[in-house]
Amino acid sequence: xxxxxxxxxxxxxxxxxxxxxxxxxxxxxxxxxxxxxxxxxxxxxxxxxxxxxxxxxxxxxxxxxxxxxxxxxxxxxxxxxxxxxxxxxxxxxxxxxxxxxxxxxxxxxxxxxxxxxxxxxxxxxxxxxxxxxxxxxxxxxxxxxxxxxxxxxxxxxxxxxxxxxxxxxxxxxxxxxxxxxxxxxxxxxxxxxxxxxxxxxxxxxxxxxxxxxxxxxxxxxxxxxxxxxxxxxxxxxxxxxxxxxxxxxxxxxxxxxxxxxxxxxxxxxxxxxxxxxxxxxxxxxxxxxxxxxxxxxxxxxxxxxxxxxxxxxxxxxxxxx
Amino acid sequence: xxxxxxxxxxxxxxxxxxxxxxxxxxxxxxxxxxxxxxxxxxxxxxxxxxxxxxxxxxxxxxxxxxxxxxxxxxxxxxxxxxxxxxxxxxxxxxxxxxxxxxxxxxxxxxxxxxxxxxxxxxxxxxxxxxxxxxxxxxxxxxxxxxxxxxxxxxxxxxxxxxxxxxxxxxxxxxxxxxxxxxxxxxxxxxxxxxxxxxxxxxxxxxxxxxxxxxxxxxxxxxxxxxxxxxxxxxxxxxxxxxxxxxxxxxxxxxxxxxxxxxxxxxxxxxxxxxxxxxxxxxxxxxxxxxxxxxxxxxxxxxxxxxxxxxxxxxxxxxxxx
Numbered sequence: 001x002x003x004x005x006x007x008x009x010x011x012x013x014x015x016x017x018x019x020x021x022x023x024x025x026x027x028x029x030x031x032x033x034x035x036x037x038x039x040x041x042x043x044x045x046x047x048x049x050x051x052x053x054x055x056x057x058x059x060x061x062x063x064x065x066x067x068x069x070x071x072x073x074x075x076x077x078x079x080x081x082x083x084x085x086x087x088x089x090x091x092x093x094x095x096x097x098x099x100x101x102x103x104x105x106x107x108x109x110x111x112x113x114x115x116x117x118x119x120x121x122x123x124x125x126x127x128x129x130x131x132x133x134x135x136x137x138x139x140x141x142x143x144x145x146x147x148x149x150x151x152x153x154x155x156x157x158x159x160x161x162x163x164x165x166x167x168x169x170x171x172x173x174x175x176x177x178x179x180x181x182x183x184x185x186x187x188x189x190x191x192x193x194x195x196x197x198x199x200x201x202x203x204x205x206x207x208x209x210x211x212x213x214x215x216x217x218x219x220x221x222x223x224x225x226x227x228x229x230x231x232x233x234x235x236x237x238x239x240x241x242x243x244x245x246x247x248x249x250x251x252x253x254x255x256x257x258x259x260x261x262x263x264x265x266x267x268x269x270x271x272x273x274x275x276x277x278x279x280x281x282x283x284x285x286x287x288x289x290x291x292x293x294x295x296x297x298x299x300x301x302x303x304x305x306x307x308x309x310x311x312x313x314x315x316x317x318x319x320x321x
Numbered sequence: 322x323x324x325x326x327x328x329x330x331x332x333x334x335x336x337x338x339x340x341x342x343x344x345x346x347x348x349x350x351x352x353x354x355x356x357x358x359x360x361x362x363x364x365x366x367x368x369x370x371x372x373x374x375x376x377x378x379x380x381x382x383x384x385x386x387x388x389x390x391x392x393x394x395x396x397x398x399x400x401x402x403x404x405x406x407x408x409x410x411x412x413x414x415x416x417x418x419x420x421x422x423x424x425x426x427x428x429x430x431x432x433x434x435x436x437x438x439x440x441x442x443x444x445x446x447x448x449x450x451x452x453x454x455x456x457x458x459x460x461x462x463x464x465x466x467x468x469x470x471x472x473x474x475x476x477x478x479x480x481x482x483x484x485x486x487x488x489x490x491x492x493x494x495x496x497x498x499x500x501x502x503x504x505x506x507x508x509x510x511x512x513x514x515x516x517x518x519x520x521x522x523x524x525x526x527x528x529x530x531x532x533x534x535x536x537x538x539x540x541x542x543x544x545x546x547x548x549x550x551x552x553x554x555x556x557x558x559x560x561x562x563x564x565x566x567x568x569x570x571x572x573x574x575x576x577x578x579x580x581x582x583x584x585x586x587x588x589x590x591x592x593x594x595x596x597x598x599x600x601x602x603x604x605x606x607x608x609x610x611x612x613x614x615x616x617x618x619x620x621x622x623x624x625x626x627x628x629x630x631x632x633x634x635x636x637x638x639x640x641x642x
Contacts, residue, residue, distance in 0.1 A: 205344075
């Protein structure tokens with residue numbers, strides 16, 4: 001949670017003259033988001049979120065993210081909609097950063113999702129895949145399997161320090177995922193969110209109201225997105241796997257988009273791969289984040305626990321699917 | 322900027338049943354406030370700020386702060402109004418912390434206030450003093466002159482490390498303020514904000530819309546509050562004194578509540594005392610804040626610069642008054 005870039009009231013007033021949104025009447029930094037700076041912005045015409053893309057965001061990717069959200073919203077999927085300025089462009093520059101104003105999405109992120117919310121999230125994920133089905137743009141998954149060996153390189157010792165014996169296990173995980181890669185490449189592909197954690201999902205009560213933070217979205221196996229969600233939604237804070245949450249998530253997804261036989265067969269290795277991806281990026285953040293950073297790195301061992309579980313599964317039925 | 326205490330969606334839903342505010346439809350941590358955790362809360366009935374008082378807040382002081390805001394609002398002064406729950410009480414408990422829901426105040430905090438805003442702020446400060454004039458509760462200024470020697474004790478070496486020769490100058494400042502104390506004790510007193518920095522003042526354009534963050538409010542010399550504002554509003558980021566901003570601030574104040582002869586005579590020493598107070602609390606935070614804290618300590622030397630200026634002034638006319 002952080003605001004990395006400050007925006008002066010003068011800069012904001014000047015910026016808003018490019019839009020047809022009236023004048024600012026409230027502007028508050030939001031303690032949310034790890035990668036970018038977000039502000040709550042109220043103008044005389046409504047409420048919005050203003051995002052400044054920080055240095056980890058690749059400017060070349062930004063049009064993809066913005067057009068994806070516009071496409072989803074045009075296809076009836078609930079997500080924040082980038083607002084075009086008077087010249088028709090939504091992607092702009094503020095305080096020296098690429099920036100965008102998006103509409104404000106109602107809802108609250110669950111801290112501890114319940115099983116009903118998991119089912120609703122599964123439905124919401126499948127609908128996202130459907131709404132994005134005819135989205136023409138493509139983006140490679142920059143945090144896909146081919147990046148994992150690079151992330152892992154030189155970090156064996158850190159893993160050992162965190163948990164003796166972990167380095168060898170991770171090496172086995174990487175090997176297993178690499179061996180499965182050729183069979184995974186033929187799975188149904190499309191646009192995936194790739195980071196649909198509870199923080200990025202909004203609910204009113206148990207009703208899913210939409211997803212935010214599409215900044216890892218990419219073109220990849222659709223079932224991998226569901227595997228990310230199993231990791232993110234179906235484990236408790238003590239690391240325990242919650243079978244009924246996973247079962248609900250998968251059932252919700254399949255009520256809209258049934259998985260085919262190949263996707264079902266690949267599900268355990270997809271879950272293991274997804275856990276590996278978050279383990280590795282957390283491991284990198286763990287070692288690379290300076291002590292005085294505004295954002296505290298998340299514990300990689302949460303994902304070491306998940307990997308331990310995924311090493312034991314043999315079929316999607318072990319996940320309640 | 323930080324949110325120290327997380328509130329789960331379940332806890333929030335339960336908490337809102339104590340109020341007549343409907344249900345939550347948005348809830349976001351705000352990257353604002355150094356002492357407490359603040360959330361933007363939208364319910365089906367409106368928009369609010371939810372504050373959790375963290376460990377530096379003295380629970381015994383909270384009724385004073387809450388009743389002061391209620392008194393000010395009842396007397397037509399624009400500030401966030403604590404919202405009473407169904408049982409009539411505004412001060413409650415959430416996530417193990419004392420908490421309050423306050424109304425949402427429109428406006429933006431200026432990063433670099435202009436001279437017109439300084440005049441408006443002066444008017445706003447004087448109106449605050451007027452609106453609080455018949456407020457019955459009292460609170461001692463826990464960061465008043467008697468606390469300064471305590472704060473200073475054992476920190477001479479830190480000051481020397483920051484700037485060689487500084488310790489001796491601070492000792493002189495403390496001595497000068499102590500010598501003036503008997504004459505200051507007879508100045509007109511009342512309820513003061515005591516921390517009305519630009520972050521705590523809201524404007525729409527150049528119009529002052531109200532003050533927030535009354536958690537240092539106390540009973541003290543009214544002119545001391547104006548001296549705090551001179552320090553907070555009339556120096557540039559490079560430390561330079563801005564005469565026209567100070568003159569506007571004092572003129573705005575006097576257009577509503579003229580200073581008497583004693584207050585004018587005491588003004589230079591009041592400004593020096595106010596600078597000393599912020600220098601000393603920043604010095605304490607500088608040494609006591611762990612490197613991994615969410616909030617970065619502010620540089621005490623900003624106030625060493627102000628003190629250097631205040632040592633040279635002889636009358637309120639040196640401040641444009």
